[in-house]
Amino acid sequence: FKANLNNGIDEVAVQGMGISIEQYNDVFATQNHVVEGSMFVPGELKAVIGVSLAELMDLKVNDYITLLVRTKEETFNTIDLEIAGLLYTPHPMINNGIVFVPLGIARQALNVENGISMMAVKIKKDKEINSTIDRINQIFQEKNMNINAYSWKESAKTVIAIRAAEDAETAVMLIIILSIGMIGIINNVILSALERTREIGMMKALGMREWEIVSVFMVEATGLGIFGGLAGCLLGFVGVWWITEIGYDLSYIGGDMSSYGVPIIDKLYGVWNFSSFVFIFFFGIVVALFSSIAPAYWAAHKEPVKAIYHR
Known part of the structure; x- marks a missing residue:
């Protein structure tokens, strides 16, 4: 009132x-x-x-x-x-x-x-929300009461829309970051293969087949992807631990954000998302593996003499 x-x-x-x-x-x-x-x-x-x-x-x-x-x-x-x-x-x-x-x-x-x-009304399980609302509305109708029950999601559509926009923003940022990382991985693998063209020519001159040479580079790239993924996950683990356990003190930017309509006070905390760690780890391995095939095959497909003399 x-x-x-x-x-x-x-x-x-x-x-x-x-x-x-x-x-x-x-x-x-x-x-x-x-x-x-x-x-x-x-x-x-x-x-x-x-x-x-x-x-x-x-x-x-x-x-x-x-x-x-x-x-x-x-x-x-x-x-x-x-x-x-x-x-x-x-x-x-x-x-x-x-x-x-x-x-x-x-x-x-x-x-x-x-x-x-x-x-x-507080409900213990989310899956019971709709059935509970239906039962309550049925009781209201039986008693000829001109009122309705609805879930909190219907009264918080703005909040849900903001959350959806935040998820989309996070997805876009993740795509950009992954794209940058993917380009870096591909660049390193290609340069590694091109710099070792002479070595590839020697391997071929000694009798190694093309698929064997490509396999060597694939194994090497996979190893780099594994070690790089582990290092990245370790650094990410430290960063996420800090933001979840200690938090970012908002006093550095003005303190209480609720006065600006943002429901955050004192500190900003993060949450653990282990699925992201797993995805990033295997993403790096897969990118390194497949990006090594084309340059290694290109170098292995050359004639040994041309490969040795970079022709």
Whole structure:
């Protein structure tokens, strides 16, 4: 519900949220982000607000606030509350403009009796989401209730779209990086074969067949791919370990990014993706192997005399 928060001197528009604290804590992890004080308990006439909102209104734990609200009859009412705790979450809206109050107090002030505007249901398994939504909607229809249940994905389409764009961006960057690495590998293998044209001519003069000469270069290129892949994976392991365990401190670029609408605070952490390590390792081996065939075959196909004298 919409409200105006008054600290006795200043006033700011906020969004009030009446919650049944025991059920709310079972579904959401907001209580894990309390940095000062605590969440209120049933029966208390208290509120919980974000740190940014508290700093804006010069409030602290145990201070009193007044919420000016409009009832369903379009009349004004007030709620006087004591601040029980301060939150610092990854969600900028909670930090900046939401006031959590007991559900009963909100109902009484808004004069909505037992009404609620939203109910959140937590499901243990993702595969049960659709079936649970269908059962809930069926119950609503049987009771002739003009409300619907929907998954969080439907209410977070923007977030999902941003995530899809990020995945596409990551894929493009990975393709560019792999292309650069592939060109480097091919270049090294080709130069290695061309520089040893004279040696290839000697091998052929001593009776080695073309496929045997090509096999030598393929084995050599495969070995280079294996050692190069291991070295790259080792360096990547160190880098990913650092970003996942220590993280990148955002204080170097301004600290709290939530003020800019980016839900990241304190540090930026990465995640392990072992499938990428495996893919990159075998990708390097395959590229090195196949890129060695053409130049080795070209050199091995030359006449021994021409190969020895680079003709």
